Amino acid sequence: MAVAASTEGVPLARVPRSRSLSAVRAWIYCLAALVVLMVAVGGATRLTGSGLSITEWRPVTGAIPPLTEQAWVVEFEKYRQISQYELVNKGMSLSEFKFIYAWEWGHRQLGRLIGLVFFLPLVWFWVRGIIQGRLALTLLGIGALGGLQGAIGWIMVASGLEPGMTAVAPIKLALHLTVASVILACLIWVASGLKDRSGAASREVRTGYAPRILVGLILFQIALGGLVAGSKAGLTYNTWPLMDGALVPPASALFVVKPWIENFVDNVLLVQFNHRLVAYAIVAFAFWHVWSVRRKDPASSTAGRAAGMAGLALGQMALGIVTLLLAVPLWAGLAHQVFAMAVLAMAVVHARVSKA
Template identity: 50%
Template structure:
């Protein structure tokens, strides 16, 4: 039996009885394993970013058509002996790329491009498995927070669609007189990759704070800045698609001058295409495609300055730092784009430009997130 307590004893002194969480299992379900899921998504993010870089190198090294079949399961094993290599090489020798562009290629040269494409596809399989095992693990353990099952499932579904679109893209270069994949299919493939990357980044940012913290932060939402960063996100996405069109027809190697295009502001024969369908020039004429990509880049930079000027007025230090980082990366990306043109898209320069697009994309999304859910600073701590 407990002893008598003094009327002067402070309330709360001694060992307090454990308090059960409000809502029991329901509350635990609502919270879920936010930290674990965030870490899993961060791994997926890094893998998808690597996938984009490897895909870019596969395109720049003209390796994308080296594997002429789509075998999602059995294709995981590369050729393991001389007979298997000879069989793979024979399939490639029957393709338009070999017949029209690489006639006489030796087996060793074929192996070098084969490994790039095989590695690209293998990385895609790894991403799929990491998503599948992670999702099923959290689902079975009942650790997915309320409202997040559909979001996480959607990421996996987009990944599956991306695999099918990848083959749809490759198949366009395996028939007729094609020696490259169709540029608009390449743009679709890259665009979905950036959508997946953007969704994962957004979810990682959301899971970095509790639902309560997010609800409180949204009360300080900067609507104007959120709208501007949303517009910049869409604008950057369009520019990424235009960059894919440039890469798809090797337009980046056609005009190695700046600020002019081989001595002209607007390239000659910009609307010429072999079959006479002028509208196809927007996808197939190197001069017109690169001109549009350049002009869009200038406009994106100008719009970025507007976003930066607005963002630096934010009352939140974290948001100001975020828009400063966007502006710095945007400037770096413009310089990289110019250098890529001047070097006729040398492999190491062009892939750096593509990686720069990934960094800019994520930084814009982060600035947008902080405009929607600002982090309140403290004057006393110097974080305001």
């Protein structure tokens, strides 16, 4: 007597494994969403000037905020010893301090939550044999990168606690944001690769390495955006398309700092100009990619994703221009940062699914 060999086109032997991997994929996407939330809260922490409100790194005991008025006074006194208070917030009230403290505490608490959401399900899936081999090693690598990110975050904060400093070092902020983006990209890459597409009817065309190049360009642009944020370059030259009255500022202004290499971090004119240039490059490359794919098969799934990517890239550039023209209000700065994560996530999915 014949036994049914499949359920909806999937062999019976693969159904439990497929369902298990679906659970793993959902867990990883949940982690990715938490990383995006972490980036958003981190952006709000920066834009509200809250990042230096907690002057110590206590990974475990720091999870408990001040619970009494006396404890709040002690924390406030620690903050009053740093230069940001003396040079920027002198005279701040305790209630105002509680506001900036809440943002930084929430940012760190969210980091702890991500650690738990990563570690506990990982152990459960591993013990049940669902995660093993290369997938297990990849996830462990992402976990190690997450631990490193926590250390980078404290190194970044410590740079702002140095005498005379009122904010964190721009290059360390850029590194912190870039590593968070790399973690997000890795999570999306792994999760999208776990989907069973053996029965998919979508039409794909070969793309070469263009989708992966696009991911690299977006990560580079996010790093440049971190430099813009860290140096507050978005608060200057708030015109577009001209910058300081010119489409391309003169070299004498772009490289005024000596030695010349330091202009890429310390000269707000060059920092913002580089961010603009790479935005143009990403949009141009994305639209070239659409044209290239549509020449092969305009009705393919690949062409659809490429068009979506181009639309997202153009939208992100438009949002960046609005943010610049408005001199970075909180809502626009956050929207620009979070939307960058959406653009990156879509680019990673496109690169993962496309045929090289």
